[in-house]
Amino acid sequence: MTARAASWLPLSPGERSVAIEVLTHGPLSRSDIARRLDLSAGSLTRLTKPLIESGLLVEVAEGSTLSEARQGRPSQPLDIVAESRTFVGFKITEDMVYGVVTTLRSDIVARHDLPLAGHDPQHVVDVMRAVTQEFARDFPGLAGIGIGLGGRASDRSVVDESAFLGWRDVPLARLLEESAGLPVVVENDVNALVEAESWFGAGRGLDRFAVLTIGAGLGYGLVSGGKRVVTAEDGRGVGRFWIVNPHGPLTPEGERGSAISLLTIPSIRYQVRAATGRDVSYDEVLALAAEGEPMAARVIDEAARALGTLVAQIANFAMPEKILLAGEGVGLVDVAGPVVEQAVLANRHPQADPVNLETKVSDFHDWARGGAVLAIQVLVLGSGPATA
Numbered sequence: 608m609t610a611r612a613a614s615w616l617p618l619s620p621g622e623r624s625v626a627i628e629v630l631t632h633g634p635l636s637r638s639d640i641a642r643r644l645d646l647s648a649g650s651l652t653r654l655t656k657p658l659i660e661s662g663l664l665v666e667v668a669e670g671s672t673l674s675e676a677r678q679g680r681p682s683q684p685l686d687i688v689a690e691s692r693t694f695v696g697f698k699i700t701e702d703m704v705y706g707v708v709t710t711l712r713s714d715i716v717a718r719h720d721l722p723l724a725g726h727d728p729q730h731v732v733d734v735m736r737a738v739t740q741e742f743a744r745d746f747p748g749l750a751g752i753g754i755g756l757g758g759r760a761s762d763r764s765v766v767d768e769s770a771f772l773g774w775r776d777v778p779l780a781r782l783l784e785e786s787a788g789l790p791v792v793v794e795n796d797v798n799a800l801v802e803a804e805s806w807f808g809a810g811r812g813l814d815r816f817a818v819l820t821i822g823a824g825l826g827y828g829l830v831s832g833g834k835r836v837v838t839a840e841d842g843r844g845v846g847r848f849w850i851v852n853p854h855g856p857l858t859p860e861g862e863r864g865s866a867i868s869l870l871t872i873p874s875i876r877y878q879v880r881a882a883t884g885r886d887v888s889y890d891e892v893l894a895l896a897a898e899g900e901p902m903a904a905r906v907i908d909e910a911a912r913a914l915g916t917l918v919a920q921i922a923n924f925a926m927p928e929k930i931l932l933a934g935e936g937v938g939l940v941d942v943a944g945p946v947v948e949q950a951v952l953a954n955r956h957p958q959a960d961p962v963n964l965e966t967k968v969s970d971f972h973d974w975a976r977g978g979a980v981l982a983i984q985v986l987v988l989g990s991g992p993a994t995a
Contacts, residue, residue, distance in 0.1 A: 617989055618658075618988065618989050619654075621646075621650070621654045622654050622657065622658055623988055623989055624644055625640060625644065625651070625654050625655060625658060625664075626658055626663060626664070626687075626988055627988055628640055628643055628644060629664060629685050629686060629687055630687045630711065630712065630806075630983075630988070631806050631807070631811065631812075632812065633684070633685065633686045633687055634667050634684040634685060634686035635684055635685060635686075636684045636685075637651055637652075637655070637684075637685065639684075640655075640685065655685065659685075662688060662691055663687065663688065663691070663987075664685050664686065664687060664688070665685070665686055665687075665688050666683040666684070666685060667683060667684055667685070667686045668683050668684075687711050687712065688711070689710040689711045689712040689714065690710050690711075691711065692710070692711050692748065692750040692987065693708050693709065693710060693716070693746045693748060693749055693750065694708065694709050694710075694711075694749065694750055694751055694752070694753065694979040694982045694983055694986075695707070695708055695738075695739055695742055695749055695751070695752040695753070695789070695978075695979065695982070696708075696709060696752075696753050696754075696755070696975040696976050696977065696978035696979025696980070696981075696982065697735055697738070697752065697753070697754045697755065697975055697978050698755050698756070698796060698971045698972070698974035698975040698977075698978065699723075699731065699754065699755075699756040699757075699772070700757075700771075700823075700971060701723075701726075701771050701772075701823075702722060702723050703720055703721070703722055703723060703971070704720065704721050704722075704723060704731070704734045704735055704738060705718075705720045705971040705972055705974070705975045706718065706719045706720060706721075706735070706738040706739075706742065706975060707719075707972050707975040707976055707979060708742050708745075708746050708749070708979075709976055709979040709980075709983075711983060711987070712807060713803060713806070713807045713976055713979060713980050713983065715972060715976055716746075717742060717745060717746065718972055719738050719741050719742060720738075720971075721734050721737060721738055726772045726773055726774070728774065728777045728779065728782060729782070731772075731779075732779070732782045732783050732786050733786070735752075735754070735783055735786075735787070736783065736786045736787045739752065739787045739789070740787075749789060750789075750982070750986060750987065751789055751790045751791070751792070751982040751986035751987070752783060752787065752789050752790070752791045752792070752978075752982060753791075753792045753793075753794070753799065753977075753978035753979050753980065753981040753982030753983075753985075754779065754780075754783070754791065754792070754793045754794070754978050755794055755795065755796035755798075755799035755800070755974055755975065755977050755978040755981070756769055756772070756793070756795070756796055757769060757770070757771055757772075757795070757796055757823075757824060758770065758771070758772070758774065758795060759795060759841065759843060760779075760793045760794050760795055763780070763792045763793055763794055763981070763985060764778065764779070764780035764781065764791070764792075764793055765777065765778050765779065765780070765793070766779050766793060771823075779791070779793050780792065780793045790982075790986050791982075792978075792981045792982050792985045792986060794978070794981050795841055796826075796974050796977065796978075797818070797820055797826030797827070797828055797841075798828060798835065798841055799974070799977030799978050799980065799981050800818060800820065800826075800828070800933065800969070800973070800974055800977040801818045801828030801829075801830065801835050801977075802835060802977060802980050802981060802984065803973075803976055803977040803979075803980040804816075804818055804931055804933075805830045805833075805835060806980060806984075807980065808931075809929060809931040809965050809967065810830055810929065810931065813830070813833075813927075813928045813929055814830075814831070814832060814833055814928065815829075815830065815831050815832075815925065815926060815927045815928050816829075816830040816927050816928060816929055816930075816931070817829050817830070817921050817925055817927040817929070817930045817931070818930075818931045818933060819917065819918065819921065819930060819931070819932050819933070820932075820933050820934035820969070821870050821871065821872075821914070821932070821934045821936035821937060821939070822871070822872055822934035822935040822936040822969075823871065823872055823873065823935070824846070824867070824871055825846035825866050825867055825870055825871055826846075826934075827845070827846070827921075829925055829927070830927075831925075846861065846865065846866040846867045846870075846871075847860065847861035847862055847865050847866075847867040847868075848862060848865065849865055849866040849867075849917065850862060850863075850864050850865055851864060851865065851866050851869055851913040851916050851917060852864040852869065852909075852912075852913060852916075855868060855869050855909065855913070856868055856869065856874070856878055856909075858873075858874040858877050858878065859873075859874075859877065860873060860874060861874065866913060866917055869909060869910050869913035870910050870913055870914060870917075870936070870939075871936065872889045872935070872936050875889060875892055875906055875907070875910055876888070876889060876892060878906045879892050879895075879902060879903055879906055882902045882906075883902055889936065889938075890938070892906065892907065893907065893938050893939070893941075893942045896908075896942050896943070897942050907939065907942055907943050908943055908946050910939055910943070911939060911940075911942075911943035911944075911946035911947045911950065912946055912947075912949075912950045913950075914932075914939060914940075914947050914950070915946065915947040915948065915949065915950020915951040915953075915954070916950050916951075916953075916954050918930060918932070918947070918950075918951050918962060918964060919950065919951045919952075919953075919954035919955050919962070920954065922951075922955065922959075922962045923954070923955065923959075927963075928963060929963040929964075929965060930962060930963065930964050930965070931965050931966075931967060932964060932965065932966045932967070933966075933967045933968075933969040933973070934969050935968070935969065935970065935971075937966050937967070937968050937969075938968070940966050951964075
């Protein structure tokens with residue numbers, strides 16, 4: 608970590624609260640910050656002074672340049688200097704490492720991906736180091752690295768278990784820190800995505816917010832009181848026990864009729880292959896269903912009903928202000944959206960408020976961005992979710 612980045616640490620609890628408020632909602636006037644955090648003018652001045660001196664905050668005026676803003680008057684709003692620090696975010700899949708560089712506000716400013724030749728931890732670390740070195744040529748002031756992967760991580764450093772990588776108790780943060788020379792944070796990829804969307808995306812400013820992801824697997828995260836709910840089930844693939852239709856299909860993954868067996872891309876492809884003998888991609892299944900091919904249409908309609916049922920139950924019990932549906936499998940909604948809507952309505956009270964459902968087609972760089980947000984939260988702001 609560079610000397611200037613280190614000068615931001617450690618932030619006091621009060622300084623951290625101010626920095627997070629401006630980061631996620633800024634630019635904000637001093638009076639707005641004081642009102643939001645219930646601070647006196649004197650206390651706010653005391654807390655903001657070191658943040659401005661360290662370069663984390665700057666006084667701005669609408670339409671001003673950054674150099675002009677640095678000479679601003681105390682009456683001017685405060686904002687984060689988003690470009691002053693950059694962070695690397697990684698998403699590890701079964702066969703690729705996807706990397707991004709983001710600003711302090713999680714805007715992606717660079718992308719670079721490399722294939723994996725295997726799952727040996729040292730090999731994966733070597734690939735991430737190579738990507739980091741590539742980024743460092745254009746961004747020499749990289750402040751830290753965040754990694755998201757399918758599985759369970761503890762202490763934001765050790766991969767306790769990752770089925771698709773075949774890992775148990777891998778000290779991934781330490782290995783990459785020693786190799787790349789930067790501080791590293793490791794987290795379950797769904798948790799990282801939830802944090803990113805809560806701070807900077809679809810859930811920004813919401814008190815209750817849920818994320819449901821469908822793709823190679825199925826993920827779920829809940830924000831309540833503005834903070835992600837941490838549970839012992841994080842990273843354990845709980846969707847295999849969410850029985851949506853007890854008479855549904857039996858697939859290699861998940862219990863019969865579970866959300867996993869009905870909704871994930873491998874399960875949908877498996878069902879079509881078992882019925883037709885054809886091994887087709889997920890996009891091909893969607894295209895066949897849209898054309899009315901009977902078997903593909905049946906599988907996709909059943910998946911759409913399962914999705915609508917799941918969305919309705921999340922709305923019924925968690926009562927979020929918004930549900931974000933994300934992941935590489937959300938093309939299902941484009942093909943069978945009316946079926947999803949019918950299932951939502953069928954499983955909600957007739958007088959219930961409409962479900963605020965937002966759909967976002969997420970590529971793996973969006974997931975990598977989630978890793979970078981964890982790095983921002985933990986390495987710069989000394990904040991972030993505790994592990995279960």
